[in-house]
Amino acid sequence: MAGRIKTDICMIGAGSGGLSVAAGAIQMGAKVVIIEGHLMGGDCLNYGCVPSKALLAAGKHAHALREGPPFGVAEATPQVDYLAAMAHVRASIEAIAPVDSQERFEKLGCTVLRDWASFISNREVQAGDTVVEARRFVIATGSSPLIPPIPGLDDLPYLTNETLWDLQEKPDQLLIVGGGPIGIEMAQAHVRLGCKVTVIEGAKALGKDDPEASALVLKRLRAEGVEIVEGAQVEQVSGKPGAVAVETGAGRYEGTHLLLAVGRKVNLERLDLRRAGVKYGKVVEVDARLRTSNKRVYAIGDAAGGPQFTHVAGYHGGVVVRALCFGLPAKAGTAHIPWATYTDPELAQVGLTEAQARHEYGGRLEVARFDYAGNDRAVAERQTEGFIKVMVAGGRPVGATIVGAQAGDLVSLWSLAIANRLKMSAIAAMVAPYPTLGELNKRAAGAYFSPRLFENPAVKRVVGFVQRWLP
Known part of the structure; x- marks a missing residue:
């Protein structure tokens, strides 16, 4: 035209x-x-959210074969076809593409x-x-x-989230520079698909998230075989296709493929x-x-x-x-914007983290917490690792951190609450079907009210009076 x-x-x-x-x-x-x-469709459809979650799903299915014994299912070694996994990624993109x-x-x-x-x-x-x-x-x-100005990078083949999906063979040993959500997600996906993976992070892996929650995620990745090196600034890279090396102040790391995930x-x-x-x-x-x-x-x-x-x-x-x-003067806010890292366990956040909330509200802040281990559905599915904690000021949630199964789905309720300035009583009044992980949100609200009900002498006096005098 x-x-x-x-x-x-x-x-x-x-x-x-x-x-x-x-x-x-x-x-x-x-x-x-x-x-x-x-x-x-932009980055999300073609290079970001959709392909990464599709590859994570492939890794999850491979990992499930190793995790059967606690459920009475014999352990099996997955036979991974990396090209078929990438075909699943492309099929996912193609299925959604008509909408965009x-x-x-x-x-x-x-x-x-x-x-x-x-x-x-x-x-x-x-x-x-x-x-x-x-x-x-x-x-x-x-x-x-973002491609950082690392000495030697111009002479070395490397991957980004835009080129990763073109791989025709499984990386034997994947070096990932960057320990943010993209790097950590791809580390777990690839280790579960049979790759050796090293994550090299200049500061703290998942450093923007609640440290208690991110520690659970990183612990799981290390248990699955991912080497995570923190506080290691990359000084230079070298090598050739199939043999790359990353030099840092903490040491030298060698692999077959290099993935850059240092920002955008x-x-x-x-x-x-x-x-x-x-x-x-x-x-x-x-x-x-x-x-x-x-x-x-x-x-x-x-x-x-x-x-x-x-x-x-x-x-x-x-x-x-x-x-x-x-012509309405609509304004954009950020207080109710959630985000999630789709590892296993998932990590989700909305509003203020605990550290941010303590800085802003000081002694007025209360933190309500409930562990996955107290949820019957989590027990039945052996997904008891994780917790939810809600930062509350003036009776209203100002932030929520969730780490555990389906955290990205569970955090939506707290976005709703923050966006509409709901009180914790509104969450406590909710009824969640039993047994579901959704009960975790209600139980966290219950944890906020429990001290007020069960540790309050005035409440006990009122109940005692009613029991003595109510016909």
Whole structure:
């Protein structure tokens, strides 16, 4: 397509956030143009959430064969076909791809341009031979793997989350530089699929999470055979295909493959934001309404800074749709944004960690806790390792940390509570089916009220009075 298009909304980027805005706006009557220079569905579908969880699922099935004896099932050594596992990854992507496809959005009524966008004025962008003039623009360009300036890296083949899925053979010994969620998830997936894995982290593995919770995850990975080296800054790398070495202050580590998982950088370099009058640094500068210095331009997801999660981009998309379609002054918050690391056990967080909450609330903070070992479903399935702790101030939860089976699912309730300023009494009033892990949330709320009920002399006096005088 060549020429000039006038539209109401121009989406730059067709990842989860951009597509959320486009789908909502077009169905409510706005004219929408989507510009995408790479793959529809963005990083999450093609390189991130979907393929990583698919590979974790393959590893989980392999691991289950080793874990049978406590259930009366003979232990077996899994015969792993790494290519078949990668075929499962591709099949998962292909099954979801139609939802994010160009064809689907064109059927909805969007105009989709498959090229890179760059601003040519404060209300125009160019994509290939086409100029798009829009009343509003939304930058949703996402992020890409950060490649650190490590000496020797330019001369050595390495993997990122974008190229890992192209492997045609199982890595015999995988070196992972970076002990954040991506590195740790891929470490467990690969060790369960029969690889030797070493994680090299310059600071503390899972360092952004609650240390008590992350310690449980790291303990499990080490028990499964992952070598985790912390406080080891990479000084240089060397080698050739099939034989790589990483030099750190803590020692030298050798392997067959190198995976870099040290962070991400926002994709802004092609946009020529200065021509649009948009202020930016490593991310686009936005206000609470996600507007940039050019009030016609918004930014969402990774491009807007903050937590780099797919669900954040989707949430931002909802905020922006209200502003674009209805003119409502909707604002984005962060207090209720959850995140999860999908290892076994899972680790999930929403709101403040215990350390953050103690710093903010001091002596007003109460921490309610309940262990998985006290949950009957966890006992029946031998998933008793883990806990939930809820940070409470003024009777309301301000944060929740969960480590254990299905933590990523369980944390959603606490996001709901924080988003709607619910009191702990609302959680305590909930009824969860028995036996489910969902009871953990109710029991944590119960742990908050137990001292008030069972250790309060006034309560005992009232109960005693009722028992003596009630007919």
